[in-house]
Structures are given as C-alpha cells and as structure tokens.
Amino acid sequence: MGIFTIQPVPFPAATPSTFLPMTWLTFFVAYLPALSCYFCIGSTLVLQQDVISNYSLSNCPHVKSPLPPISYSIGVWEPQKLVWLFALMLHLPARIILTMTVPQVYLPGLGKNIMTSAATFEALGLMCVSIFSVDSIIGFHAHASFFVVWWAAAMWSMGIIIHLQRLIGQKDTDPYIHRMWWIKIALMSSFFAVSVGASVFYPLSQIHCSVTAFTIFCLCEWSVVGLNAAFWGCYLTEIAREFEGFQVTAIKPRKGNLTEGTITPIDVEKKIENTLPGAVVVKVAY
Missing domain, CATH: 1.20.200 (Fumarase C; Chain A, domain 2)
Structure with a gap:
C-alpha cells in the first residue's frame, strides 16, 4: 500500500483550525x-x-x-x-x-x-x-x-x-x-x-x-x-x-461530562490564547 495507506487517528480527533495572517x-x-x-x-x-x-x-x-x-x-x-x-x-x-x-x-x-x-x-x-x-x-x-x-x-x-x-x-x-x-x-x-x-x-x-x-x-x-x-x-x-491574524477554529457543542475529557469551547480558546498570542478567534460550530 505504501504512501496510499490511510492511517486513522484516535477519536475524538484534534480540533481542526487554521491561521490566516x-x-x-x-x-x-x-x-x-x-x-x-x-x-x-x-x-x-x-x-x-x-x-x-x-x-x-x-x-x-x-x-x-x-x-x-x-x-x-x-x-x-x-x-x-x-x-x-x-x-x-x-x-x-x-x-x-x-x-x-x-x-x-x-x-x-x-x-x-x-x-x-x-x-x-x-x-x-x-x-x-x-x-x-x-x-x-x-x-x-x-x-x-x-x-x-x-x-x-x-x-x-x-x-x-x-x-x-x-x-x-x-x-x-x-x-x-x-x-x-x-x-x-x-x-x-x-x-x-x-x-x-x-x-x-x-x-x-x-x-x-x-x-x-x-x-x-x-x-x-x-x-x-x-x-x-x-x-x-x-x-x-x-x-x-494589535493582531497577528485570524484563527479559524471548529468549536464542539457543550455536551457530555467534563470529567470524561470532553473538549469545550473555553478549553479551545484558552489553548489558542496560550499558543498563539495576538490572534482573533473565529468560531465555527459544528
């Protein structure tokens, strides 16, 4: 199969996002x-x-x-x-x-x-x-x-x-x-x-x-x-x-038990703030 092999990632996958300068x-x-x-x-x-x-x-x-x-x-x-x-x-x-x-x-x-x-x-x-x-x-x-x-x-x-x-x-x-x-x-x-x-x-x-x-x-x-x-x-x-760019990030709905590791919008925003200062967050819910 070589390079055409598709490897799945653990679910739930990482929150998809992109940065627009x-x-x-x-x-x-x-x-x-x-x-x-x-x-x-x-x-x-x-x-x-x-x-x-x-x-x-x-x-x-x-x-x-x-x-x-x-x-x-x-x-x-x-x-x-x-x-x-x-x-x-x-x-x-x-x-x-x-x-x-x-x-x-x-x-x-x-x-x-x-x-x-x-x-x-x-x-x-x-x-x-x-x-x-x-x-x-x-x-x-x-x-x-x-x-x-x-x-x-x-x-x-x-x-x-x-x-x-x-x-x-x-x-x-x-x-x-x-x-x-x-x-x-x-x-x-x-x-x-x-x-x-x-x-x-x-x-x-x-x-x-x-x-x-x-x-x-x-x-x-x-x-x-x-x-x-x-x-x-x-x-x-x-x-x-003031801003380096725009961070477009998918936000999951507030569902599930937080103790089970569900990612919330607040968690995502904090992660973005800690890793990419100076970015405006564009939330895309799905």
Whole structure:
C-alpha cells in the first residue's frame, strides 16, 4: 500500500483550525480589488486601443471617449472581465471574514451592528455591480443602482469607523492612531468629493456631448476605487498592530461530562490564547 495507506487517528480527533495572517486579510480585502481594477483599465489602454476607439458616449454616438470607464473595463470587455471576476472570487471570502470578525473589536451595541451592516452591504453592492454589468439583462439603471448601494455602504463604513474611534478615545491614547485618524478623515472627504464630481460630470457629458466632462468623470471614477482601497488599507494596518491574524477554529457543542475529557469551547480558546498570542478567534460550530 505504501504512501496510499490511510492511517486513522484516535477519536475524538484534534480540533481542526487554521491561521490566516493579517497581511493576507489586508491584501485581499483592501488592495486586490483596486489593483485588479487598475490592471483591467491599464491593459485596455495599452493593448486594446481598438476597443476604446469604438466606444462612444451613450447619448452621443458620434463622440468617442479617450478613456475607458470602469464599468466597461471590468464588466463588459474581455479578458479584463474574467480577471476582475477572478479577483472578486478571492476578495469576497476575505471580506466575509472581515465582516464577521473585525467589528468584534468593539463592544456589542448599536455601533457594532451598524458597522457590521455597512461592511455587509458594501460587499453585496460590489458583488451585484460586478454581476449585473451595464449590458446585463436588467440594464444600465440597475447597474447604477447597485453602484449607489456600494458607494453608500462604503461611506457608511468609513463614517462609523471614524466615529467609533473617536467615541472610544482610541485616537487620543495612541499618536499613531491619531495621525491615521486624520488621514482616514481626509480619505473619506476625498472619496465623497470625487464621488460628487463623478455624479455631476457624467450627466453633463451626456447632455452636452462633452469629451472633457466624460474624461473628468472617468478620472473621478478611478479615484473612487483607489481612495476606498487606501481607507481600508489604513484601517486594517492599524488592526495589524494589535493582531497577528485570524484563527479559524471548529468549536464542539457543550455536551457530555467534563470529567470524561470532553473538549469545550473555553478549553479551545484558552489553548489558542496560550499558543498563539495576538490572534482573533473565529468560531465555527459544528
């Protein structure tokens, strides 16, 4: 039989667990979507000038755009669309972990629930924007509506993070957090400003068939992606100063006689705390 021999382990088996480094979470949540988006835009500009030359404004078929909008770069043109969907497939599991665990650094209450809801809607909005592209069966207006959901949830997340850090006094006890707090305010303000710019210059470009207005819209749209990534990168970098990563551990139900050697959730958590300091525990019951 050799290496194909399967050796059973004594039952009950050891509690299954895995460790996810904080750098992994930061990259896949904050930076991967932005890098993939910019890769799709850059590859279109460099390798597919013919595609851009054939793209015209929706209400002005005789007006050609020199820059590709994000919606077409990641949702219509290929192979960029496939690259984006692959990046999204890697991003969403990390985002789910973020949604389930990062809000736990705050005490249970309204603020924590609001932050969890905001992070959830932000992920759902991004997923719907990617699936229901501008040329999907439900059309442009539905795509734009999902983008608004993502944008509102992103603003919601930024605002509640800044507010909670002020509320608990975190920015007043650590000079590093204090500097980063002001940086996050600047990023949120810039995010809002360029979003307003995009919402103003897009209709102007369609009404007046203005290439200049559409170019400014594209630049604002590109900036929104980068500013969102920078904000989450700053926040997760702050958390990385306190936590090394996330420990995903299966927890057995509280059954049986403790004197018979049954492993309880408390035992598992104590074991993790003793062997892996600086880890956030993600409990998976089965």
